[in-house]
Amino acid sequence: MTDSALSIQERLYPDLPCFGCGHGNPKGLKLRSYPADGFVAASFTPWPEHDNGLGYLNGGIISTVLDCHSAAAVTLEAEQRGWPALPGAALPYVTAGLDVRYLRPSPLTETVELRAVVTTAAEAEMTAQVELVWDGKTRATATAVWKRWRPR
Secondary structure, three states: OOOOOHHHHHOOOOOOOOOOOOOOOOOOOOOOOOOOOEEEEEOOOOOHHHHHHOOOEEEEHHHHHHHHHHHHHHHHHHOOOOOOOOOOOOOOOEEEEEEEOOOOOOOOOEEEEEEEEEEOOOOEEEEEEEEEOOEEEEEEEEEEEEEEEEOO
């Protein structure tokens, strides 16, 4: 994982204006995820504005990065399986559900690691397991369910 290589987001959906992972949003987080050995990896450094009011990373920001990191894993899986975005869709899949579990506080001033694995993949729906890790401990997890985006 290097900053010089294009991330999944930059390569597969470079102009998306999503707050969390869109590189087309000048005020967004611009998450950068990369294929790793059997999973998708990313690092995220919170901003001071992401404070939950108690000096830790805000739960909404945690949910955002878990959701957006799972998007990278699902979109990469779709590319590998030959399931491109359908006509009129910006992405091949959209979030249908996100079940987040907060296990312990996440730091506000340290870089955290994100890991995602697609656990089930069908053209109609995919599921990914995602975790936020810091200091060797899982701080939050999520199960993300993604449905095929079929514009109407």
